[in-house]
Amino acid sequence: MLPNNKRKIALISVHGDPAIDIGKEEAGGQNVYVRKVGEALARLDWSVDMFTRRSSQEQAEIVEHNYNCRTIRLTAGPQEFVRRQKIFEFLPEFVTAFLKFQREQQITYPLIHTNYWLSAWVGMELKKQQSCIHLHTYHSLGAVKYKSVKNIPEISQTRLEVEKECLESADLIVATSPQEQEHMRSLVSDKGNITVIPCGTDIANFGRHSRQDSRVKLNIEPEAKVVLYVGRFDPRKGIETLVRAVGLNEVKKQPHLKLIIVGGSTPGKKDGKEKARIESIVKELGLEEVVLFAGRIEHTELAYYYAAADVCVVPSHYEPFGLVAIEAMASGTPVIASRVGGLKFTVVDELTGLLVPPQDEQALAKAIARVLLYPAWSRQLEKDARKRVESMFSWDGVAEQLQQQYLEQLSEVEQESLLPTS
Numbered sequence: 001m002l003p004n005n006k007r008k009i010a011l012i013s014v015h016g017d018p019a020i021d022i023g024k025e026e027a028g029g030q031n032v033y034v035r036k037v038g039e040a041l042a043r044l045d046w047s048v049d050m051f052t053r054r055s056s057q058e059q060a061e062i063v064e065h066n067y068n069c070r071t072i073r074l075t076a077g078p079q080e081f082v083r084r085q086k087i088f089e090f091l092p093e094f095v096t097a098f099l100k101f102q103r104e105q106q107i108t109y110p111l112i113h114t115n116y117w118l119s120a121w122v123g124m125e126l127k128k129q130q131s132c133i134h135l136h137t138y139h140s141l142g143a144v145k146y147k148s149v150k151n152i153p154e155i156s157q158t159r160l161e162v163e164k165e166c167l168e169s170a171d172l173i174v175a176t177s178p179q180e181q182e183h184m185r186s187l188v189s190d191k192g193n194i195t196v197i198p199c200g201t202d203i204a205n206f207g208r209h210s211r212q213d214s215r216v217k218l219n220i221e222p223e224a225k226v227v228l229y230v231g232r233f234d235p236r237k238g239i240e241t242l243v244r245a246v247g248l249n250e251v252k253k254q255p256h257l258k259l260i261i262v263g264g265s266t267p268g269k270k271d272g273k274e275k276a277r278i279e280s281i282v283k284e285l286g287l288e289e290v291v292l293f294a295g296r297i298e299h300t301e302l303a304y305y306y307a308a309a310d311v312c313v314v315p316s317h318y319e320p321f322g323l324v325a326i327e328a329m330a331s332g333t334p335v336i337a338s339r340v341g342g343l344k345f346t347v348v349d350e351l352t353g354l355l356v357p358p359q360d361e362q363a364l365a366k367a368i369a370r371v372l373l374y375p376a377w378s379r380q381l382e383k384d385a386r387k388r389v390e391s392m393f394s395w396d397g398v399a400e401q402l403q404q405q406y407l408e409q410l411s412e413v414e415q416e417s418l419l420p421t422s
């Protein structure tokens, strides 16, 4: 075991605050990942500080989570919400605030694990200024994302350059799926060190309720056929494809059909506009009686929704990993997902669910009808889904794999420092 001062780590997530409510605009998988990895590392006896940008004056500067794990909010730019496309210019201020915090606390973090390209820039800057090991998780790759969006933001060129430089210069890149690793190699650079460690999920929370109890709790009739979507309102999440699939005859004709859409939104903001657009499609298809918008739901409560559902659909156009798929699988709910990105890794076609081409409502409708029509087969999918998550995607298992990489990196540096200088 390393002496205690060596087991300090800074997780940096400039735009994804690990301490805020998840499930609204710009608060999704990355926030969950950083928070859960941080807490699980603390359980393994690491002292974990998670750094993010303060986005409101009301927010506490330091939030203590469990023992040895805290979120630290640094001031960089205005103390208000800033869209991630606009944050780059405030990063030098973030680096200065980080260095000041280190000086005041008399800490120099030997390990810095950054998340998303904005934090990658911060990590690279810090490495120029102090001796530290830099690890990085992308969460989303510009080179992949820009292929599937219509409006490419102005900042895209900077993002692509930072992502390439980070891949080539960080001590280690953590890809969350073999598909992401492949994208890095084919679209970003053939240089740099990559290892694959997936995202995880809370297998004690997701999977503790029965379908029957969950339906009683949520007031859903026992004979209902429940199709579930969980996630942000964002066009790339493909909610439109799902609603249109449910509107097709083979699904729509199922008796007691319910489509529950879980996710928060703010009227007038980007997610509020997407929700309004989805509502208008629901109306256009005459599905008002079928579709229920449940709003943003906490993880503990969300466990009931997954358990109550017959099938969870992840219809994304692009998905680097997709936590929702493994949360549903942990809850023993089969998943129908688009055959894209990390979903091809987490969902095993015909074993834990079904994979369908993205933006293809006919294929999606066929898959939903299949799961709803064959309950015995669906029960088998449920069992295999849970088994897969237990064996591969628990947060504690993920943290152990990360720890192994951290320790290897630290021991390499130690060995180098023992080498005689010529």
Ligand code: UDP
Residues within 6 Å of the ligand: 022, 023, 024, 027, 028, 029, 030, 032, 230, 231, 232, 262, 263, 264, 295, 296, 297, 298, 299, 302, 321, 322, 323, 324, 325, 327
């Ligand atoms: N989520 C939540 N409440 C909601 C909607 C979503 O807690 O109302 C969580 C969801 O459980 C998952 C995360 O937000 O943990 C979404 O992560 P994912 O990787 O699926 O998508 P992202 O938001 O990163 O694109």
